[in-house]
Amino acid sequence: MKYTIALAGNPNSGKTTLFNCLTGSNLYVGNWPGVTVEKKEGSLKNTTKEITLVDLPGIYSLAPYSMDEIVSRNFLLEERPDLIINIIDASNIERNLYLSTQLMELDCPMVGALNMMDVVKKTGVEIDIHQMEKVFGYPFVEISAQKETGIDELIELVEKVLVDEHHPAYPQIFPKEMTTLFTDFDHLVQERYPQVLPEYPKLFRAIKLIEKDDEVLLKIHDNVDLMNDISVVRKKIETLTNHDVDSAIADYRYRFITDGISKATKKTNDHGWQFQDKLDKVLMNRYAALPIFFFFMFVIYYVSITLVGELTIGAIEWFINDVLIVGVATGLANLGAAGWIIALINDGIITGVGAVLTFVPQLMVLFVFISILEDSGYMARVAFIMDRIFRHFGLSGKSFIPMVVGLGCSVPGIMATRTLENERERKLTAVLTPFISCGAKMPIYVLMASVFFTSYQTLLVFSLYLISLLVVFSSGFILSKTWFKGADSGYLLEIPPLRMPKFKNTATQVWIRIKEFIVRAGTIIFAASVVLWFLQNFTLTFQMVQTPDESILAMFGKVIAPIFVPLGFGNWVASVALLTGIAAKEMIISTMSVLLSGQSGDFTTAISQIFTPVSAYSFVIFVLLASPCMAAIATMKKELGNWRDFIFALLYQIGLAYAVSFIIFQVGSRIII
């Protein structure tokens, strides 16, 4: 027997950590067909049964506000898992249990995993899990996903509940009169409108109809009679409770929870969050908050680009050029390999792939910092600080989170826009996020900086960062008043407690991202380097070229190069590099290093022959702002949903990049002679 179980819980409750604990090395990431949002699936380890665990996006309730909430809800309703593991942040138990009260309506067996019990115990709170089971009607287990305690007990409990044929009915959350109203209403629906959502769990269907849930209303297609019947019940509830329907239902849920936990928890002593509060007072201080934020950003760039870059780039380049290439050449020559094979391997593959790998240490450091920002809870604080500013530009403070994530890679950045509830803000943020430079573009800046701006490397890269912010803000301001017009959604954001980032978590995240980068170097960039080498070494009549200028690639590059003449880099090498950069931004450097490898002198000398400082700056600006790589473009299409917005976004990004580079080169080349 195969089982599917779902892992559901609030955002920030530790779901992904638990998912990794439960699935171990079996983890793989998959996209579901037809669904825009990513769910993770893996098989449960340490069990004899065949159990697939599905990690759903974090949600606060089963009401459909944002896309990730809709995805979680649709999975639970349509795929009907055999069991739900409801993960609850026990240090925030009251709010976390609100989702439980809704999951209970789905009539699906459930197991509660009380996470972060190590934190809870430190604050002097005890939770009686047997009492919890009595109150809420499903079994609980104490775990710490971080410290990996209680995991075996959780798996045992899951197995036990899965084979249990009859799971007991959940307790009534609402008072008797309300429950009667719900059941009577459901009978009425079944009798009069048997075609209305027959597959849905009864109580869930009744309550969502009464709540006039947007998704459910869409499915009943304005059935006027049913709407009238709904109004009748709503009136009854209002008279009964003296409240409107929404507050009555939410209020009863919370009352049920508060009563329940007052029975099941015991406070032995009262520890506050004093240190937290003090730290927060500094981080979010009226005057210091913004300087602190920019200081962090500056440190991130300084450490990853200048410090680590200086230490590693030279060493890796020496290894590739003086050890590897020389070694391969001698080795292959000794084996009697043909000259063109040695050239292909050295000038094509090692040069192309190596140029990208040079930057791995710097990217690792960048990813470490981003992961720390994500794990520590600082992101939400920055959103809080920035909301007021972002609002002026048609965005919300929450738009900032995708943008910070986008510093690593635009793909997860664009995907992170799903947490924004408002469609207009979500689309706008998805269009603006690629303007924030991703990690793959960084090597290009570093390269150009090291050739043309030796003494101001960090400053140059930091200036790009500021320009991208400027572009984001001005574009947000303009687009929110033109293409993406509309009302704002309001802003509600949980501020999680500050947490010390866990080394293991950071290491895993950095490893996943770096692996992706290296895999790309080993596949796309490897293949493209080989193809490029051929295109560059043969003429249209498939003769070996005498000079690269005669190659197929050069001819092609020369056709498009004139477009870039006003921007200062109208040479065929840069033009071809920009084209291959569409596949992956890492390709830009590989392409240039492959194309220039035949020329005399080393790579940096060759670069300094085809660029001037001003045209190099104009080039990096173009790379920074022009449409992202294929993967990000595809993600953007998916998140925008329609061709109209998508084509507009692409044209906007390319057009803006062209305009800004144009201005920089035209103005710059007149100032600096």
Add this chain to the structure above:
Amino acid sequence: MCTLKDLKPGQKAYVGSIAVEGLMRRKLMDMGVTPGVEVQVNKTAPFGDPIEVRLRGYSLSLRKKDAENILMVQ
């Protein structure tokens, strides 16, 4: 009768009613802002908006524009 917006950092009060309709109303309720719950204002953001409040054992931030619609009782 005052609104959540009028509370100073450190002050506590109970939610009376929520005078806003639609999505924001339901979202507030889902996040635990229901009649009768005790709310304490923690702080105001550096640029004066949004504010951060503590309720039901966690911290929530919301804009003054929305806090203005939450009526409080002492």
